[in-house]
Amino acid sequence: MVRKTKEDAELTRKRIINSARAVFLARGVSRSTLEHIAAHAEVTRGAVYWHFENKTEIFHAIRDQVFLPLIDRMDDSLTLASDVDPLTQIENSLCVTIDDLNNNIEMRQTYEIMMIKCEYVDEFSLVLQQILNNCSSITGKIKLAYERAEQQNLLSSKLTPLALALDTHLFFSGLLHMWVKDADGTMFRHQAKDLIKSHINLRRKQ
Amino acid sequence: MVRKTKEDAELTRKRIINSARAVFLARGVSRSTLEHIAAHAEVTRGAVYWHFENKTEIFHAIRDQVFLPLIDRMDDSLTLASDVDPLTQIENSLCVTIDDLNNNIEMRQTYEIMMIKCEYVDEFSLVLQQILNNCSSITGKIKLAYERAEQQNLLSSKLTPLALALDTHLFFSGLLHMWVKDADGTMFRHQAKDLIKSHINLRRKQ
DNA sequence: ATATATACATACATTCTTGTTTGTATATAA
DNA sequence: TTATATACAAACAAGAATGTATGTATATAT
DSSP states (O other): OOOOOHHHHHHHHHHHHHHHHHHHHHHOTTTOOHHHHHHHTTSOHHHHHHHOSSHHHHHHHHHHHHHHHHHHHHHHHHHSOOSSOHHHHHHHHHHHHHHHHHHOHHHHHHHHHHHHSOOOOGGGHHHHHHHHHHHHHHHHHHHHHHHHHHHTTOBOSOSOHHHHHHHHHHHHHHHHHHHHHOTTSTTTGGGHHHHHHHHHHTTBOO | OOOOOHHHHHHHHHHHHHHHHHHHHHHOTTTOOHHHHHHHTTSOHHHHHHHOSSHHHHHHHHHHHHHHHHHHHHHHHHHSOOSSOHHHHHHHHHHHHHHHHHHOHHHHHHHHHHHHSOOOOGGGHHHHHHHHHHHHHHHHHHHHHHHHHHHTTOBOSOSOHHHHHHHHHHHHHHHHHHHHHOTTSTTTGGGHHHHHHHHHHTTBOO
């Protein structure tokens, strides 16, 4: 029972990726073997080696599946014209990400893998650079929103839009890390949106 | 040349720990073998197995060496009576941690290992719980400082001390993560203290 | 209809890594 | 002074994990 149709093969590929995500999450990337992944996908390592060169390539496939679309959406929600004020726009874009984490299992698992089930050495260390690049990109978008807020006289503080954006970005970065670590949800997950609201309210005039 | 004196043995133990830190940093915890660590310490695995049961125990030794004293100091700088105002006290305690990271190589390397060179699965997953516990402890201390600031009418906002403390903690958590990832220092390390100042200034009246 | 490339499964060889066991020189206790 | 425990080194055994090589049934192209 071999030589499937192209659609079958593509399905196998996706099953391998999904299995790898589950295995990475349960055992960590390093301790996950291609045999584990293959077994979970109900194929042999032969199939895995056919579709991927090695474990690293599977890792990147998982990452790209979640993060490539994510960046675009983050961009959109901060850049697109909107009827709400810029501060609410920032608040919403952060909340949307939290919603995504809550609703999208693949995204939640991928975040967890990237944050606490992966060691950034050797082939993985270049991912760190990508993360830093995304950060400055996102910070830039937030800064633009704060500049609009400043023009509309919505800000309470004398901080520059850049300083506000960096502070917001660091806040959200910390929130995401804690969100992931707080698996039972009692400490951060249940109040994540409230924390975002407070963070933005701190900037609002009055 | 065996059977050293007790002082020699303790020295060997410390050399193993220091070597493990270096090896963990370079190769990640998972890819570091006891042979790597032993070779770096210029001993054999026999010595490693004499002093430690396995790699996990070395990991915890490294962690304890840095984090046990750290918690106390963080406590002190926030709780002890001081002549500066509470907001400056918070600011200083955060800056001190940044100074520590800059000056204390062991601490810097340990942070880097814990944050991006370790997978929190199996035996390591209970560390996550410890981290969360530390977080709520630190947040509690910051909250107390904000309460004093509120009593002294130093705060600009209508946020509760708890909300302010959580926001500060998440900000600092994000800053530490970015500080570690920003290895060349161009993005966060060089302006870490300014970011802290801005964060606190946002809370100051006027 | 036949040839070929595809999509795997199976088998093999090699390298790591670990844990344990054994050996041993020497501080140290008695 | 002798016995014993200490602080390792060295050797051993076993299992994992990886990559590759080989086999093969069947879509698909010609």
